[in-house]
Amino acid sequence: MGKILVVTSGKGGVGKTTTSAAIGTGLAQRGHRTVLVDFDVGLRNLDLIMGCERRVVYDFINVIHGEATLNQALIKDKRLENLYVLAASQTRDKDALTQEGVERVINELREQFDYVVCDSPAGIEKGAHLAMYFADEAIVVTNPEVSSVRDSDRMLGLLASKSRRAEENGEPIREHLLLTRYHPERVIKGEMLSVGDVEEILSIKLLGVIPESQAVLKASNLGVPVILDSESDAGQAYGDAVERLLGGEVPHRFLEVQKKGFLNRLFGAKA
Amino acid sequence: MSILDFFRSRRQDTSTASMAKERLQIIVAHERSHRGQPDYLPQLHKELLAVIRKYVAIDDKQVQVALENQGTCSILELNIVLPER
Numbered sequence: 001m002g003k004i005l006v007v008t009s010g011k012g013g014v015g016k017t018t019t020s021a022a023i024g025t026g027l028a029q030r031g032h033r034t035v036l037v038d039f040d041v042g043l044r045n046l047d048l049i050m051g052c053e054r055r056v057v058y059d060f061i062n063v064i065h066g067e068a069t070l071n072q073a074l075i076k077d078k079r080l081e082n083l084y085v086l087a088a089s090q091t092r093d094k095d096a097l098t099q100e101g102v103e104r105v106i107n108e109l110r111e112q113f114d115y116v117v118c119d120s121p122a123g124i125e126k127g128a129h130l131a132m133y134f135a136d137e138a139i140v141v142t143n144p145e146v147s148s149v150r151d152s153d154r155m156l157g158l159l160a161s162k163s164r165r166a167e168e169n170g171e172p173i174r175e176h177l178l179l180t181r182y183h184p185e186r187v188i189k190g191e192m193l194s195v196g197d198v199e200e201i202l203s204i205k206l207l208g209v210i211p212e213s214q215a216v217l218k219a220s221n222l223g224v225p226v227i228l229d230s231e232s233d234a235g236q237a238y239g240d241a242v243e244r245l246l247g248g249e250v251p252h253r254f255l256e257v258q259k260k261g262f263l264n265r266l267f268g269a270k271a
Numbered sequence: 272m273s274i275l276d277f278f279r280s281r282r283q284d285t286s287t288a289s290m291a292k293e294r295l296q297i298i299v300a301h302e303r304s305h306r307g308q309p310d311y312l313p314q315l316h317k318e319l320l321a322v323i324r325k326y327v328a329i330d331d332k333q334v335q336v337a338l339e340n341q342g343t344c345s346i347l348e349l350n351i352v353l354p355e356r
Contacts, residue, residue, distance in 0.1 A: 146291050153299045157306045190286025197292045201299055 002033075002110045005117050006135040008159075010151030012122030014143045015180040018216055019238075020119035021049045022227040023139065026242030028083035029227070032114040035074065035084040039131035040121035041096055044088035050077065051223025052085055061089035064101030070108050079228070084113075094126065102130045124158060133164050137174040139207060139245075143181045144193040149201055152177075156202065176207035178241060183212050184257045195255060208241030210234050211254040308338050319349070327353055 007020040017040075024036040038046035041061065047053040052075045058068035063086070070086075077083035086109075089096060109116045120131035132138060138159050142152040159173050160166055166173075179198055186192035195209055215232030219225065227242070229235040233254050240250045316336045323329060335350040 146295055149295055150298060150302075153302065157303070161306070187288070190288045193288050193291055193295075197288070201292070201295050 002113045003115050004106060004110065004134050004136045005115055005139065006120055006132040006137075007117065007139045007141060008120040008128065008132050008155055009122065009141040009148070010124065010128075010155040011143075011148045014141050014148050015210070015216075016122070016141050017045050017049050017119055018220065018226060019139065019141050019178060019180065019210075020046060020117050021225040022235075022238040023242055023245065024115070024117040025077075025080065025083060025225040026227045026238060027115050027117070027245075028077070028080045030242065030246065031082065033082045033112070034115040034117060035086060035109055035113045036117045036119060037086045037109070038088035038119050039097070039127050040119065041088045041127055042090065042092055042094075043121065044090060046119050047075075047085060047087045048223060049220055050085050050225065052077070052087075053223070056087040059087045059089040060105065061091055061096045063105055064096070064098065070105065079224075097127060097130050099130060099133070103134065106134050124154070129158075129162065132159055132173075133162070135159075135163060135173050136165075137176065137245075139176045139178050140202070140204065141178050141180055142198060142202070144179060144183075144187070144195075144198055146193075149193065149198055153202055156204065175204045176245065177202055177204045178207045178210065180210040181212045182209050182254070184255060188257055195252075206252070207244055208237055209252055209255055210237045210241070312336060312338060323351060329354060 005023075007016050007023065009016050020036055024034050028034040036046060036050065037060065038044050039060075040046070044059070047056050055075050058073035060073070062068040063070050063073045073086055075085045075087065077085065086105075106116060118131045118135065121127040132155075140152050140155055142148050156175060159175060163173055165171060177199065179195055182195070183192055187194045195206065199206055211233050213226075213232060213234035215229050215234045216226050219229055219232075219235075226232065226234050227238040230239070237254050240253060243250045316334065319336065320329075320331065320334050323334065329352070333352040333354070335348075337348045337350075339346045339348060
């Protein structure tokens with residue numbers, strides 16, 4: 001039985017899809033059969049970030065409605081053997097996702113895969129609710145910024161009360177904090193909440209810190225998950241996060257400002 | 272980082288980040304205290320306030336409604352502060 005992992009945040013634009021793509025790819029790289037499921041019905045983007053947008057024939061909603069089989073809708077990644085994508089539909093029908101339909105598809109995916117990574121839409125409406133409802137573990141993607149932290153806290157409340165595990169009094173969903181778009185320079189200047197601040201407010205276990213990085217935009221331009229850019233800081237930070245997700249003890253990196261020489265400091269040279 | 276920034280960074284307590292942290296701690300604690308309470312509670316609060324106002328002039332903050340769960344039963348706690356006469 002595979003694990004259901006939801007990538008969620010409440011707030012939009014914090015990096016859920018980037019994270020889903022990176023974490024899913026990282027799991028597949030490490031030999032786990034993984035499927036990425038886009039729950040953002042109406043505004044699908046995971047296919048674009050994964051670089052398979054032109055290969056979408058059938059989507060999640062088609063499978064729910066029985067217009068296609070799951071195997072017809074699963075898009076196999078061209079880079080990794082163990083990786084598949086299930087695209088969201090472009091339909092504007094808000095009720096296209098049903099709890100019964102999602103449950104059936106998730107159960108079927110769980111049989112075939114080690115990890116089912118659910119990319120949640122922003123907000124707390126139906127799509128976001130169904131993305132997290134069946135989850136075993138949750139990655140809460142947060143930016144070091146007030147509205148994102150507040151929304152993440154709200155999301156944590158929902159994970160603890162509105163998920164299947166909560167409703168059936170099961171073991172609580174394992175929650176992980178992933179802090180993205182982190183600027184160590186601004187933290188030192190007192191312009192940005194630090195990792196410690198966010199951990200203290202949300203009080204959940206830190207999975208990783210992804211530094212603000214040019215590599216993320218570059219990767220999305222190319223349709224390559226940033227974790228495959230193993231030279232980049234963000235790619236390495238995601239790699240560490242995947243190791244931790246699998247139970248590895250990896251020290252946190254990229255929390256400090258890159259060291260500069262004394263003269264550079266004095267004259268304020270730009271890196 | 273220039274030499275000026277270096278000195279500026281010493282004043283941590285007036286930084287915008289520490290303001291952000293303080294504001295978040297307050298709002299998050301407030302919102303957590305309302306979490307898990309039934310959806311009718313705000314409406315109940317409003318209506319209670321309206322009933323009391325028929326007889327006494329009080330403002331919003333003088334009526335507190337809280338629901339506490341204690342195992343199998345819940346306790347609805349009303350705290351009404353009447354103004355001094």
